[in-house]
Amino acid sequence: MTSIGVVTFPGSLDDRDARTAIAAAGGEAVALWHGDADLRGVDAIVLPGGFSYGDYLRCGAIASFAPVMERVIEAAHAGTPVLGICNGFQILCESHLLPGALIRNDHRTFLCRDQDLIVENSSTAWTNDYTEGQRITIPLKNGEGGFVADEQTVAMLEAEGRVVFRYADVNPNGSVNNIAGITNERGNVVGLMPHPEHAISDLTGPGTDGLPFFTSALKALVS
């Protein structure tokens, strides 16, 4: 069975939900530990949401130097699918696997809502089960979700189709160009602020719009 590892850092909150989502998609979820420089042979990796290391210094900054991240960075460069959700996205930016940074929401308050997104790129390892232009509803919950990058970087992301998700209707945190998620050049590393692992069942979330993240990765790995 195709396996997807979920890293638990001190302060991770959504590692268990991420593992549940992977299992719901038909994959084998493997728990990985921040202090182990070992990926246990997994085929893909999720960096979950939360407040790793208490968000001390900067969100994701200290986590990006955790022993497991050395292996994650190597694997990402080798083409292994890596998904960073919320704090995981911040860690990917701090690790320089993705460009830009996440800063405090422009309205200065923590926000928790079901957020509509537009899928802009359905060719990444984590979005091939969506269609371009598809509108999906995914929970968003963060205090530091404003995506920023210099003009040149934003222009490059736009020109190369590396904006994967955009916020629909409202810009909830001041992100440049309504950017909710981006990918690397190769399309195997994706980071976004909203939480697809919270949208896998009608019982516990706003629907099942998040499930295709995980089925996409499983499909990308088999093909």
Place this chain on the structure above:
Amino acid sequence: MVRVIVDVMPKPEILDPQGKAVLGALPRLGFTGISEVRQGKRFELEVEAADDATLAEIAEVAQTLLSNPVIEDFVVRVDA
């Protein structure tokens, strides 16, 4: 021991919501002469001697860990 100070500030073009919140509180306290507030971080590092090699190393620490060059600038100085 010598103390080396690293000041980290958000880049001028980056929105600083914390500074804006502080600025917004000033008129409520009766302070009306301040037109802008930017909030940053100050790190105090203790070293044996602030020689060129040590300062170069601290600059590297500031660049890789203490600041995020995408959104922040830093200045290294020896505490007088």
